[in-house]
Amino acid sequence: MKRTRNLGQLLALGLVTLLLTGLLAACGDSTATTTTVASTTAAVVGTTAAGATTAASAAAAKTTTAAGTTATGATTVAAGTTTAASATTVAAGATTAASATTTAAVAAPTPTAVAPIPQPAGSVKITFWYGLTGALGNVVQQTVNKYNSSQSKYYVEAIQQPSYDDTINKLNTSLAGATLPNVAQIYDIGTQRMIDTKKILPVQDFIDKEQLNIISDLEPAVASYYTVGGKLYSMPFNSSAPVMYFDKNAFKEVGLDPEKKIWTYDEVLEAAKKLVKKDASGKIIRGGVDFTLYSWIFEQELATQGAVFAAPDNGRNARATNLAFNNDAGTNWLNFLKKIQDDGLGRSWGRDGGANSSTRDAKFVTGETAITFNSIAGLRGYISSAAQAGGKVDVGVAYIPRPTGAKGGVIIGGASFWITNTGTPEQQAASWDFVKWTALPEIQAYWSSNTGYYPIRKGAYDVQEMKDTLAKYPQFNVAIEQLRATEPSSATQGAVFGTFVSTRQAIEGAMEQFLAGKFPTAKAALDDAASKSNDTLSEYNSTVK
Amino acid sequence: MSRELSRTAPEISPGLYRTIQIVKSIAVYFLLILAALIVLFPLLFSLSLAVQGPTIAPNLLPDFSNLDFSVFGQAFAREKNLGRWIVNSFVVSIAVTLGQLVTSALAAYALVTLKFPGKSLFLFLFLGTLMIPWESTIVPNYLSVTSWGWKDSYQGLIAPFLASGFGIFLLRQYFMTIPRDLYEAATIDGCGRTRYLWSILIPLSRPALGTLAVYAFLNTWNQYYWPLLIIDDPVWRTTQVGITAFRSSEIQVYNLQMAATIIVLLPTLILLILGQRQLVRGLTEGALKG
Numbered sequence: 001m002k003r004t005r006n007l008g009q010l011l012a013l014g015l016v017t018l019l020l021t022g023l024l025a026a027c028g029d030s031t032a033t034t035t036t037v038a039s040t041t042a043a044v045v046g047t048t049a050a051g052a053t054t055a056a057s058a059a060a061a062k063t064t065t066a067a068g069t070t071a072t073g074a075t076t077v078a079a080g081t082t083t084a085a086s087a088t089t090v091a092a093g094a095t096t097a098a099s100a101t102t103t104a105a106v107a108a109p110t111p112t113a114v115a116p117i118p119q120p121a122g123s124v125k126i127t128f129w130y131g132l133t134g135a136l137g138n139v140v141q142q143t144v145n146k147y148n149s150s151q152s153k154y155y156v157e158a159i160q161q162p163s164y165d166d167t168i169n170k171l172n173t174s175l176a177g178a179t180l181p182n183v184a185q186i187y188d189i190g191t192q193r194m195i196d197t198k199k200i201l202p203v204q205d206f207i208d209k210e211q212l213n214i215i216s217d218l219e220p221a222v223a224s225y226y227t228v229g230g231k232l233y234s235m236p237f238n239s240s241a242p243v244m245y246f247d248k249n250a251f252k253e254v255g256l257d258p259e260k261k262i263w264t265y266d267e268v269l270e271a272a273k274k275l276v277k278k279d280a281s282g283k284i285i286r287g288g289v290d291f292t293l294y295s296w297i298f299e300q301e302l303a304t305q306g307a308v309f310a311a312p313d314n315g316r317n318a319r320a321t322n323l324a325f326n327n328d329a330g331t332n333w334l335n336f337l338k339k340i341q342d343d344g345l346g347r348s349w350g351r352d353g354g355a356n357s358s359t360r361d362a363k364f365v366t367g368e369t370a371i372t373f374n375s376i377a378g379l380r381g382y383i384s385s386a387a388q389a390g391g392k393v394d395v396g397v398a399y400i401p402r403p404t405g406a407k408g409g410v411i412i413g414g415a416s417f418w419i420t421n422t423g424t425p426e427q428q429a430a431s432w433d434f435v436k437w438t439a440l441p442e443i444q445a446y447w448s449s450n451t452g453y454y455p456i457r458k459g460a461y462d463v464q465e466m467k468d469t470l471a472k473y474p475q476f477n478v479a480i481e482q483l484r485a486t487e488p489s490s491a492t493q494g495a496v497f498g499t500f501v502s503t504r505q506a507i508e509g510a511m512e513q514f515l516a517g518k519f520p521t522a523k524a525a526l527d528d529a530a531s532k533s534n535d536t537l538s539e540y541n542s543t544v545k
Numbered sequence: 546m547s548r549e550l551s552r553t554a555p556e557i558s559p560g561l562y563r564t565i566q567i568v569k570s571i572a573v574y575f576l577l578i579l580a581a582l583i584v585l586f587p588l589l590f591s592l593s594l595a596v597q598g599p600t601i602a603p604n605l606l607p608d609f610s611n612l613d614f615s616v617f618g619q620a621f622a623r624e625k626n627l628g629r630w631i632v633n634s635f636v637v638s639i640a641v642t643l644g645q646l647v648t649s650a651l652a653a654y655a656l657v658t659l660k661f662p663g664k665s666l667f668l669f670l671f672l673g674t675l676m677i678p679w680e681s682t683i684v685p686n687y688l689s690v691t692s693w694g695w696k697d698s699y700q701g702l703i704a705p706f707l708a709s710g711f712g713i714f715l716l717r718q719y720f721m722t723i724p725r726d727l728y729e730a731a732t733i734d735g736c737g738r739t740r741y742l743w744s745i746l747i748p749l750s751r752p753a754l755g756t757l758a759v760y761a762f763l764n765t766w767n768q769y770y771w772p773l774l775i776i777d778d779p780v781w782r783t784t785q786v787g788i789t790a791f792r793s794s795e796i797q798v799y800n801l802q803m804a805a806t807i808i809v810l811l812p813t814l815i816l817l818i819l820g821q822r823q824l825v826r827g828l829t830e831g832a833l834k835g
Contacts, residue, residue: 113625127777134793134801159777162789170774176684177691240795358797362602381796385601452795 114141116158117148123155126182126423126430130160131167131415132238139450140185146446147437154430156183164415165501168193175199180422182431185237187415188225189500192315194418195233196498196544201419204232206432214439221486222456224493225412228316234416235435238453240377241410242300243479244268244401248394250275250286250370258394261478262408263401265336268371272345275370287346290369291337292360293511294352295504296413297373297400298325298333302491305329305406309495316490319541320497323533325507326526332403334514334522341515346371348515351508361385367392373400375413376479380452383473397475399482409486411494414453445469452476454483498540503533588810595803601796616804620791623801626779630787631812637702637772637783638765644703645761646754649712654742656713657720658728668717674710683774690775697778706765712757719753720746755824766813784809 119125130140137160144158161167164187174180175197186194194200207214215223215232222236248258254274263271272288279285291297302309307329310320340346346369349356361378363369365385379397386393402408417438419431437443441459445466448455452473460466470476486492497503510519510529519525557565582589590605596612597603621627655661656668686705695701723746731741747754772783779787791805 113623132794133790134798136794137790160779160790162773162786162792166773166789169770173683173687173774177688179691179696358601358799361796366602375795377795381601381798385796388598388600389602 114138114145116141117145119148119155119157120152123152124424124426124430125155125157126427126434128156128158128183128185128434129167129171129181130158130185131162131164131187132185133160133162136238136451139447142450143438143443143447146443147434150437154433156430156434164190172197180420182420182423182427183435184418184420185415186234186418188413188494189504191226191228191233191416192320192496192498192500195228199420199422200233201421201428201431202231202233203235203417203419203432203435206419206436207232212436214436217441217458218439219412219454219456219458219483220488221410221483221492222412222454224488226416227493228496229318234418235439236412236414236416236456237438238377238447238451239412239414239456240375240453241412241479241483242297242373242400243376243482244371244373244398245364245378245382246371246396246398247364247367247369248396249392250367251396258396261398261481263398264404265332265401266404268401269336269339269343269345272340272371273343276345278344282344284344284347285368287363287369287371289340289346289371290349290360290363291340291346291373292349292352292356293337293508293515294373295507295511296352296375298330298507298511299494300400300410301333301402302327302329303409303411303486303494304400304402305332306409306489306491308491310497313490314493314495315497316493320495320537321541323497323503323530323537326523326530330526331522334511334525336401336403337511338515338522351512365389365393376454376476377414377452379473379475379479383475395475397478399478399485407487408482409489409492410482411492412454412483454480497537498544499533499536502536503529506530506532588807588814591803591806594799595801595807597800599798599800601798603799613800616800617808620801620805620808624787624790624805626782626787627805627808629780630782630784631809633699633702633781634766634784634809635812636699638762640699640703641706641765642758642761644707645709645712646758648708649716649757650742650747650750650754652708652713653716653720654746656717658738658741671710671713675714683770686771687774696775697781699781701775702772702781702783705771706761709761712761715757716750716753719750723749 128144130137132140141158141160144156148155159181161170164185167184168186168190171180171184171186172193180199206212218236219239221241222239223232225239226232226234226236244263246258251258251271254271256271256274268289274288275286276284276288277286299309302325305328307324307327308314309323309325311322311324312318312320314320337348341348349359360369360372360374361382364372365382366389376397379395382395386395399408400410417435419428419435421428423431438447439457441455441457442463442465444455444457444460445463447453448460449465449469455461455466461470506529507526510525513519514522514525519528593605593607594603595616596614597607598611598613598616624630652671656664682705690696690701690705695704727745728741731745736745767785768783769785772786776782776786779790788802788805788809791802793802
């Protein structure tokens with residue numbers, strides 16, 4: 001009798017755990033890229049630490065001693081003063097010093113710590129926040145080390161933040177306390193928000209003061225993105241643009257031209273019909289075109305068709321007052337994606353970010369996807385992973401597709417360096433000196449060669465290091481051509497407005513619902529996203545006027 | 546079905562009965578293993594991703610002939626502070642948990658057993674703090690902490706969370722269920738107020754204190770924005786913020802991220818395994834008495 005009741009309880013318990021795990025999994029799915037690691041950790045901690053904590057209170061003595069013994073190894077735990085902490089970092093840095101500036105390719109990241117070099121006595125110190133992590137974050141620290149060892153007047157303390165989003169959010173909160181960094185790396189879509197902080201020293205002012213001839217050598221598309229109202233506000237650092245990735249081997253297999261760079265929507269659909277492979281049950285085993293629902297690509301497709309995202313003029317001459325992406329250009333792209341899905345030519349992996357982006361990348365490098373869209377900064381990752389996954393895939397790069405008759409063009413993405421008005425005049429001078437230095441052709445060639453971003457200076461292509469890189473990754477040339485072929489206009493300059501993050505979410509939501517058949521037309525889906533985004537934008541605008 | 550089984554049980558032969566028992570316990574163990582696998586899935590999956598090498602196309606199961614365990618060493622090589630972050634998280638979480646237990650217990654004790662003017666005012670004041678969204682307290686807290694020079698320090702991470710309206714309310718509600726007669730009887734026997742709290746009320750309230758401790762520990766352990774905001778020096782980061790350094794930008798490579806995640810999880814996991822018996826005993830004991 002008792003046994004059977006236990007069994008029943010056990011079954012119930014099993015059911016509950018099943019539900020809970022499902023719930024956790026669902027939570028993990030819906031979180032954005034930035035939180036993948038954090039959310040999985042949180043989820044797992046949630047299940048384990050629920051017990052661990054009470055364990056701590058029940059066996060309090062045990063816990064504290066355990067923590068205590070580990071703590072002694074880690075020094076200065078009880079002391080808890082800032083000076084002690086910075087002293088240990090400096091000491092740690094001294095051992096590995098500047099020798100760590102060997103080049104490390106992103107494709108095969110060497111996971112060694114890049115220690116900052118110690119501050120020389122008597123130098124002016126500035127703080128610099130950056131939002132790149134992983135292997136790319138290492139290259140940022142190496143670049144800063146290069147600067148610090150190149151001169152002894154100024155010293156840059158580089159502080160890594162978890163992501164671009166966290167960098168700008170932390171900066172916004174710090175505005176109240178006036179403890180801003182001297183230089184911050186902020187993503188493209190944070191441009192309007194940074195201007196609105198009113199704590200920014202536009203780099204244009206420094207350039208004008210020194211009568212520096214630098215703007216003419218900046219990559220035009222890059223310079224125009226960061227120019228608002230005729231003023232270059234921040235110094236671009238890492239720039240990228242989207243491309244169409246395809247598998248050259250699959251193209252050859254079905255008789256398509258693997259060297260063709262410009263594709264119209266109709267041509268892509270025709271190609272996808274040839275490329276798609278299905279098993280006996282009709283399930284796709286190789287997608288002709290597989291994609292994530294990615295607002296960034298949507299914005300690019302608007303630029304390709306010469307349509308603005310926000311009115312008036314993408315906010316380039318006067319503050320943007322309403323969003324205009326619910327136009328023909330926008331519906332063209334959505335209908336194109338819907339046709340791919342409905343005709344069984346390929347698959348949508350859902351909203352971009354987290355597991356969905358990983359699915360897109362994994363399917364492409366293993367040959368289960370023939371065509372997909374992503375940033376050119378992903379090229380090295382694709383090439384090395386394709387080789388690792390058996391080398392079936394030969395990665396090719398083309399322009400992002402366009403409707404027949406569209407002129408083409410892309411908007412630059414990535415991040416730039418902003419100088420704040422915090423600190424002493426010497427620190428502001430130091431900030432400019434550092435930012436100016438990062439834009440040198442040699443440094444840009446070094447940065448681009450080690451990461452896969454575009455160099456922001458035309459002069460960088462004359463540096464031998466960059467020439468070697470292009471010889472190694474010839475696909476990159478297509479991305480440069482696409483960028484150079486872009487006609488400057490407010491459409492290809494890209495939009496600036498204060499609520500970009502939420503608008504992107506609204507657009508990705510609209511794409512998701514349209515593909516799921518919840519809106520009768522693409523126009524209806526985009527109208528809905530536009531009206532939601534307009535509400536938040538006018539609210540934002542009313543707070544900054 | 547189970548009821549039918551037990552009704553017919555006396556009529557069947559002892560041999561058959563034993564077979565049924567064996568089948569039943571096999572079924573029980575099968576279900577237990579299944580449940581364990583489901584619960585452990587996130588851990589096993591991260592382990593699987595960790596040992597597959599730096600690929601952007603991982604499989605559900607790794608290639609068992611080619612496991613890359615060096616990734617755990619690589620995680621420490623990439624971030625020398627990894628161990629320190631775990632220590633930070635523990636120090637902060639334990640300090641906040643203990644702090645909340647002490648402040649909440651004392652406040653709730655006063656609210657329940659003492660008579661003083663403005664008692665309900667205090668209670669509503671405490672409850673009122675529950676209505677304030679934490680986002681709106683971030684800036685004032687940030688300003689105070691920075692003006693005291695507590696950026697990059699344990700006190701900056703701990704101090705703002707030492708008292709909680711929720712904890713006071715939770716313990717007050719629990720203390721109210723303990724009969725007042727007990728307090729009166731103890732007083733007659735010559736028991737002072739402090740002693741009553743320490744030797745009678747606290748031991749009787751173990752389940753509530755346990756719940757509060759779990760809640761406070763978890764909340765603190767999982768904090769993200771506050772540690773991010775007030776910590777600049779990598780040495781002082783907590784695990785939740787620190788672990789993001791392993792995330793790759795642009796293209797996601799999971800092996801290092803997952804290895805670091807597992808390293809960060811292990812201490813809590815080990816504590817759970819070591820302390821599980823005491824934990825369960827503590828909670829059920831209290832529940833029976835209460």
